[in-house]
Amino acid sequence: MAIDTAWARQEFTNFLTLTELYHRADPPGMTVVSSRLSNRGPAAEIMASAQVVEQILDRVLPRWRSEIPDSQNRTVNRWVQHREAVQRAMVVLDREAEVREKLGDHAPQLSAATLHPWAWEGARSLWQSGHFREAVTAAARKVNAETQNKVGRRDVTESALFKEVFSVDEPRPGRPRLHAVPDDGSKTFGSVQRGVASFAEGCFAAIRNPNSHEAELSELPEHEALEQLAAFSVLARWVDTATLAS
Structure with a gap:
């Protein structure tokens, strides 16, 4: 907006x-x-x-x-x-x-404040002080925690959590699922579920995990950190709008 x-x-x-x-x-x-x-x-x-x-x-x-x-x-x-x-x-x-x-650059602009609240609110204070890598890590933790809250689980986290909750398998006691789109038995449903789980694995394996070792890494450029933050915003929105099946 x-x-x-x-x-x-x-x-x-x-x-x-x-x-x-x-x-x-x-x-x-x-x-x-x-x-x-x-x-x-x-x-x-x-x-x-x-x-x-x-x-x-x-x-x-x-x-x-x-x-x-x-x-x-x-x-x-x-x-x-x-x-x-x-x-x-x-x-x-x-x-x-x-x-x-x-200057010839009339491309669309991305504002962090328009990202999903789980991503931006988790990162805001660190971002504003210039700690971009830590801000992205904080956003990842926030998205993970909100996903755990939605499905009521604390025994699994990050990539494993998303693989579980976006599985195409039927929900079982204590193991609910999140459906990104309605489960109509179609190939599209299965494709989207696997896509969200794979996207989450990429976010945590390629972004969150390296960033958690920020003491060994140089600070991220702001534009690169914003791209990473946007990835977690996409993931957060899928979780937030998904239907809980239990």
Whole structure:
């Protein structure tokens, strides 16, 4: 789902207005020397606005917390980092389509926030701090755990779990199945079931397992990590929409 640019800009503008910085007037007869600045808006309104603004920033500039310095939050004003992030994000919103068109890359864009929640919510915090390989591993764990929850099993995990639950065999007590498509006895049903199980094996064997040894590996480029995250999103969606047969 694309972001509502007009709404986002309005929220950003409101936040910048509330957090406008200024020097408080010195008390009568006193001269105060300080680098601290105050905000024009009431603290309660700023906090309420920030709750929304942070979510927009997470979509537009996912790494803003780690890439934009926060040192002046302590010496000048607590909202300095937010203000710079908002100003950068407004430029992105205003110019992104133009830049992509002028540079000749008008291909569809994939946003992590539009992936299945099991994949993105599992990875979000690590992703935003630039730990992409660990983020993908966290997403894999989340998808595995949610699959276990859906079938009520803890005795089997990862590739073996998916091979079990997407088997074409009839369910048995304590061993339910997940049907990605209705079981009409057709070759298509069997093909899809085997396909999901094989896809899951590939995800865990070729992505999750190597990534779990991240101390021995260099950090993933962000675009490559996003591709891996998308793979687990596909798997999560199959599990989430599958019919439980027990």
